[in-house]
Amino acid sequence: MDVSAASVAKSAPGRAVAGQPGVSPDPKIIARDVNVYYGEKHALKNVTVDVPEKAVMAFIGPSGCGKSTFLRCINRMNDTVASARVTGLIQIDDQDIYDPSLDVVQLRARVGMVFQKPNPFPKSIYENVAYGPRIHGLARSKAELDEIVESSLKKASLWNEVKDRLGDTGTGLSGGQQQRLCIARAIAVSPEIILMDEPCSALDPIATARVEELIEEIRRNYTIVIVTHSMQQAARVSQRVAFFHLGVLVETGQTEKIFTSPEDKRTQDYITGRFG
Numbered sequence: 715m716d717v718s719a720a721s722v723a724k725s726a727p728g729r730a731v732a733g734q735p736g737v738s739p740d741p742k743i744i745a746r747d748v749n750v751y752y753g754e755k756h757a758l759k760n761v762t763v764d765v766p767e768k769a770v771m772a773f774i775g776p777s778g779c780g781k782s783t784f785l786r787c788i789n790r791m792n793d794t795v796a797s798a799r800v801t802g803l804i805q806i807d808d809q810d811i812y813d814p815s816l817d818v819v820q821l822r823a824r825v826g827m828v829f830q831k832p833n834p835f836p837k838s839i840y841e842n843v844a845y846g847p848r849i850h851g852l853a854r855s856k857a858e859l860d861e862i863v864e865s866s867l868k869k870a871s872l873w874n875e876v877k878d879r880l881g882d883t884g885t886g887l888s889g890g891q892q893q894r895l896c897i898a899r900a901i902a903v904s905p906e907i908i909l910m911d912e913p914c915s916a917l918d919p920i921a922t923a924r925v926e927e928l929i930e931e932i933r934r935n936y937t938i939v940i941v942t943h944s945m946q947q948a949a950r951v952s953q954r955v956a957f958f959h960l961g962v963l964v965e966t967g968q969t970e971k972i973f974t975s976p977e978d979k980r981t982q983d984y985i986t987g988r989f990g
């Protein structure tokens with residue numbers, strides 16, 4: 715983390731600058747002047763945005779504009795990319811997540827992630843969900859672990875389909891079921907934030923609809939950020955939208971406003987299919 719940039723941004727926390735584009739009154743996550751470089755490539759440029767609590771925010775924009783890069787900043791996944799360098803400030807609940815003293819394992823328990831391609835472990839359905847709570851010490855007994863597995867699968871709308879075959883391998887489920895299993899796995903460690911990187915791009919329309927329904931059901935309990943190429947999906951599932959273009963956050967706003975009367979011509983061009 716570039717400390718000089720962070721300290722400048724720190725003196726202007728979210729609430730103090732409400733009213734600026736991208737900044738909202740009571741955010742769960744704030745980002746100030748975030749830049750990401752992959753070696754010489756400047757992939758994300760001065761991104762300042764607030765992500766509201768217990769709502770869905772969609773990141774949209776043409777391929778390569780930096781949506782996934784920014785998403786991966788929020789749980790420090792970019793730490794795993796050797797060439798990546800992140801500057802600026804990202805706070806969750808007023809805590810700087812790039813503070814060197816921060817425990818990244820704990821951060822990733824608070825900030826769950828669901829990927830484009832469903833990626834269950836090659837283990838049983840039960841183990842897929844039980845793994846996280848076990849390594850984080852969330853259950854004191856087998857009965858408690860069973861309870862977490864059941865409630866997570868219920869929240870992910872998968873319980874009825876798998877309750878009689880929890881010992882079967884997770885990779886044997888259909889693609890849509892696998893993705894809901896991955897959401898159950900994320901939910902099982904009681905995250906506050908769930909990041910979803912094009913979670914439906916490998917799913918058929920029916921499985922997509924089920925995941926979207928699931929997002930709608932759980933959104934009141936979690937802060938959700940979803941990257942999507944589908945503007946219909948962004949319109950259906952999100953309450954706020956952020957539009958990225960060429961590494962710049964062009965505009966954020968309420969979903970309906972972005973899709974009906976965006977302020978910036980680039981947003982207008984993108985949502986009307988003029989480029990992208």
Ligand SMILES: Nc1ncnc2c1ncn2[C@@H]1O[C@H](COP(=O)(O)OP(=O)(O)OP(=O)(O)O)[C@@H](O)[C@H]1O
Binds near residue numbers: 755780797
């Ligand atoms: N690991 C990496 N190493 C080098 N460059 C990268 C890496 N990951 C992403 N980039 C580059 O950073 C830019 C932003 O990529 P990113 O994946 O964040 O875009 P995106 O908007 O999510 O794209 P898409 O919609 O196609 O997934 C692109 O130019 C991409 O080539």
